[in-house]
Amino acid sequence: MDYTATVDSWRYRDRRALGKLNAMTKPVIEVSDLRCAYGAFEAVRGLTFEVHKGELFALLGTNGAGKTTTLETIEGHRKPSSGAVRVLGADPVSQRSWVRQRCGIMLQESGFAGDLTVTETVQLWQGILGISSIVEDGLARLNLTHRRDVRVKQLSGGERRRLDLVLATLGQPEVVFLDEPTTGLDPQSREATWQVVRELLAGGTTVLLTTHYLEEAERLAHRLAIMHEGRFAVAGNLADVLETELAQLGFDLGDGVRVAELPALFGELDELALAEGRVQIRTARLQDDLQAVLGWAAARGVALRRLRAHHASLDDVFHRVAGGARAEISTEVTVR
Numbered sequence: 001m002d003y004t005a006t007v008d009s010w011r012y013r014d015r016r017a018l019g020k021l022n023a024m025t026k027p028v029i030e031v032s033d034l035r036c037a038y039g040a041f042e043a044v045r046g047l048t049f050e051v052h053k054g055e056l057f058a059l060l061g062t063n064g065a066g067k068t069t070t071l072e073t074i075e076g077h078r079k080p081s082s083g084a085v086r087v088l089g090a091d092p093v094s095q096r097s098w099v100r101q102r103c104g105i106m107l108q109e110s111g112f113a114g115d116l117t118v119t120e121t122v123q124l125w126q127g128i129l130g131i132s133s134i135v136e137d138g139l140a141r142l143n144l145t146h147r148r149d150v151r152v153k154q155l156s157g158g159e160r161r162r163l164d165l166v167l168a169t170l171g172q173p174e175v176v177f178l179d180e181p182t183t184g185l186d187p188q189s190r191e192a193t194w195q196v197v198r199e200l201l202a203g204g205t206t207v208l209l210t211t212h213y214l215e216e217a218e219r220l221a222h223r224l225a226i227m228h229e230g231r232f233a234v235a236g237n238l239a240d241v242l243e244t245e246l247a248q249l250g251f252d253l254g255d256g257v258r259v260a261e262l263p264a265l266f267g268e269l270d271e272l273a274l275a276e277g278r279v280q281i282r283t284a285r286l287q288d289d290l291q292a293v294l295g296w297a298a299a300r301g302v303a304l305r306r307l308r309a310h311h312a313s314l315d316d317v318f319h320r321v322a323g324g325a326r327a328e329i330s331t332e333v334t335v336r
């Protein structure tokens with residue numbers, strides 16, 4: 001049985017139900033016109049969004065887009081320059097200890113004491129949080145049991161990341177912040193991490209995540225935002241985000257076929273690709289244009305070589321945003 005597929009389809013089926021439920025409940029994380037500056041430089045420029053109970057919201061974006069600054073500000077590590085942040089209804093700066101007790105935080109870089117063993121580190125963290133829960137399960141699920149007596153400084157980068165996650169999820173926090181949780185992990189460890197995150201969500205934990213892995217956001221996020229230069233360039237659920245980019249239809253222009261002979265299409269022809277002998281069309285009406293091309297080819301007896309028709313992927317959207325082609329997208333996205 002493909003467990004991943006089952007979990008993912010469950011997520012998609014359940015998303016609508018979660019949305020209806022969430023419309024009736026107070027958000028767990030509320031961010032309103034958030035701005036954060038380092039001196040004269042404004043790294044975060046007016047973000048507004050909410051995250052509801054049991055929901056995972058993913059922040060994607062290019063290096064320096066402002067993801068970590070946003071996350072750390074919501075965690076209460078710094079005051080916003082302006083705007084408002086509420087976590088579980090409280091101000092994460094002025095009510096820090098109340099909020100902190102209810103949150104698990106996985107920073108981008110851990111600040112472990114290298115001379116402590118894995119077990120000692122967990123025990124220390126349990127002491128700080130006043131938790132006496134048994135962590136064997138957490139260590140086992142993230143494949144760290146056999147490393148429990150190893151000093152932290154002797155762990156690999158991926159093992160440290162997994163230890164970070166064990167610590168962030170100690171004591172069943174209501175909210176978990178994950179800053180690039182799977183960077184540097186091998187595929188197996190990444191899958192184990194995703195499984196832990198799915199279990200947290202199923203238990204009602206709310207998760208705010210930053211990642212550079214588009215697949216991670218596709219697999220886990222109920223909603224996501226792609227940041228660029230401190231703003232949300234595009235945001236919403238996966239379908240909303242994919243709809244912001246046109247679909248693509250392409251095939252090689254065979255010998256003896258002239259461009260003028262092509263059927264009328266709704267999409268726009270890529271002149272650069274055409275110069276290299278390929279018909280490449282970006283279109284908002286993929287089905288109509290595909291039908292027109294197939295009908296035309298059948299009528300003329302043209303074989304369409306390397307025919308490819310596909311809706312936009314998250315990768316396509318990301319590259320458009322990263323390429324700075326933001327004129328086509330609203331930069332004032334409000335996510336509610």
Ligand SMILES: Nc1ncnc2c1ncn2[C@@H]1O[C@H](COP(=O)(O)OP(=O)(O)OP(=O)(O)O)[C@@H](O)[C@H]1O
Nearest residue numbers: 038041043061062063064065066067068069070210
């Ligand atoms: N302490 C700081 N002082 C000055 N500028 C900072 C500081 N921290 C971050 N910045 C700047 O703020 C901007 C946003 O940084 P941030 O780390 O939030 O981005 P990011 O999206 O998390 O990037 P990455 O994907 O590389 O982690 C960048 O231009 C960065 O150089």
